[in-house]
Amino acid sequence: MGKIRILDESVSNIIAAGEVVENPASMIKELLENSLDAKSKNIKIDVKNGGRDVVISDDGIGMSQEDLLLSIERHATSKIREKEDLYNLYTYGFRGEALSSISAVCKIVLTSKSDDDEIGSQVNAIAGKVTNLKNIQRNRGTTIEIKELFFNTPARLKFLRKPTTEYLNIKEIVIQEALSNPDVSIILSLDGKVSIKTSGNGLENSIVEIFGRNVLKNIKKFPLGYLGNGALYRSSKDSIFTFINGRMVKSKIVENAVMDGYYTKLMKGKYPFAIIFLEVDPKSIDVNVHPSKKIVKFDDEERVYYQVLNEIKKSFERDDDFISPTFEEKIEKEESKFLDFSEFEKFTPIKAEPQKFENLTVIEKPQIEEKKVEDEIIKEEKLIEDEIEESNYKVVVQEEELDFSIKEEKKEVPQEKKRVNFRVIGQVFETFILVERDGIFEIYDQHIVHERILYEKLKKQYYGKDISSQQLLVPIRIMVDPREKEIIFENEENFIKAGFEIDKFSDNEILIRAIPIIDLRDSIENIFRNILLNIRENKNLDIRENILISMSCRGAIKANEKLSYEEMTKIIGELHEIGEYTCPHGRPIIVKITYDDLEKLFKRK
C-alpha cells in the first residue's frame, strides 16, 4: 500500500495557519483588512490576554448566513473569481485563506448582517469545525470574536512573546493600517485601554491622533507626502512609511531614496520620519507575492528612486530651514495619550531637549574651573573625532555625480540673495549663540555653524576652481610613514586642488609648501594629520570629501571659544546665505523656541 495520503482538511488548515497567523499581530492585520475590504467606516478592535482574545467589529457590507459559513472554508473568497482578477487587485485579501486558517487555531464566533438580510446570523466554530449556527439581531456589519488563539497548537502557543511585545507589534500594524486608511475610524484597545484611535477625518488628523501634535509640528507636506525635520530623527527605518496605491509596504528603493534625499541632514545611524505615497500602475509592481504582503518590487526601480529623491531635494531647496527642530514641550506627552512614546521608543528629539533650555535660564555665566574647561575641550575633541567618523560613513552614500548636478542646478537658477533679519542676543557658555529671527528665539551651536560654512565654502571652491593657496615662507615639515606617503602622492592632485602643495623631503618626511587660504582654526599640521588619518582608516571612501570634511570639522570654531558680536553676526549671516541647517553629518545647527513655547513654559497658557 502506498504511503502518500491527502491530508485531512483540519490538518492542512493548521499547516496553512502557520503561514497566515504567525502571531496575533498578523492575525489582526488579516481581520482588519477584511473589514477594510468590506468598506467599513468604523472598526473597533479589542485585544486581551496578550493577543489570544480578540474582538473586531465593523460596520461594513457584512455577510449573509450562507457566506458566513463559507468564509471559514479554505479558499473561500468573494474577491476574485478567475485567474485574470489576480492582476487587477484592489482589495487586500484574495486568497481566501485568512479566516479558515485563523478559525483552525482558535475558538471563533462570527456574527454578521448584510443589507439584503432581515436578520443577522451567528456561527460558532472550534478549531474550524462549526458547532453552532443561529439567527441574531444586529446592525449591518460583522463582528469576529477570537478566543484562545493557538489553544490546539501548543507549540505555537509557546512561541507567543510576552504581552507587551505582542501589543507593540499589534500597534505597529494598526498604525500602518490607520495611516493607509485615514477616512476610516479605527479604535484599538489593549486590555480595555484605548491605545490608538483615529476619527476617520483625513490623513493630517490621523497623524495627530496617532503620533501626537508634536509630530505634526515637525513635519511638512511635500508633493509625495510628508517629511519630518530633525526633531523626529530616530534610530530605525520604521519611521519611513511607504504607501503604494494606498497600501503600506516596505520598499528598499523608496527607503534609500528618502535617506539619500536627506543626505547630509542625517546623523549617522539616524533615520528620518517620512510618509511617502506613490501611485503606480498595479501591473508594474510585484506585491502580494508573500502572504504577509510586506515587500514590494518595482519594474522600474530607478524611476521610482529618482522620483522620490528629486521631490525631497526640491522640497528642501524650497525650504532649507525646515530641518531645524522646533522646541518640544514636555506637555506633549500627556496630550498624546494614544501612543506612549516611551514605550514606542520613538521621536525623541536629539538636540532639542528641554533640559538644555533650563540651563539657558541661568543668566550669570557659570564658574567653570580650569579642570572643567579642560574636560570640555577633551569632550569637544572627542565629538569632532566622532563627527569625522560619522562623516566617513556618510560619504559612502554620496554619489559623485550628485554633487555636480546640484552645483549645476544652482548655477542655472541664480539664487536671489536671501534677506535675513536677525539679531544676535549673545553667547552662552561660550558655545551657543542666541538669536532672535523672524519672531523666533533661536539657539545656534557655534561649532556646527562654522563647520557648515567652511564645508560649503570649501566644496564650492574645490569643485569650482581650485582653492586659492598661499606659499609658506617656512615650509611645514611632517613625519609620515610609508603608507601615508603613498596616500599623499597617489592623491596629490586632490591635495593640490584643496590648496596644499606638498613635496617629498626624506624617506619619512614631507614638506608642506603651500596651504589653503581660508579661515581655519586649527594648526595646518593638525588638520593635515587628521586628513591622513581619515583617509587611512577609510580606504574605499571618496578622498575629496574626506579632505573637505576633515578641513571643515577641524578648522571650525570650537566650543568654549569666546566670540565677539561681529564674529557671531558674520557667521550667522553667512549660514543663512548658505541655507543648510545641519552639520555635514546631520547634527542640527539651530534649536527654535517660539513665543508660544515660552508662554507655555511659564504657564501663561
Ligand code: ADP
Ligand atoms: P480573503 O480576504 O482573501 O477573501 P478571508 O479568509 O480573509 O479571505 O475572508 C474570506 C471571505 O470572507 C472574504 O472574501 C469576504 O467575502 C468574507 N469576509 C471576511 N471578513 C469580512 C468582513 N469583516 N466583512 C464582510 N465580509 C468578510
Ligand code: MG
Ligand atoms: Mg482576507
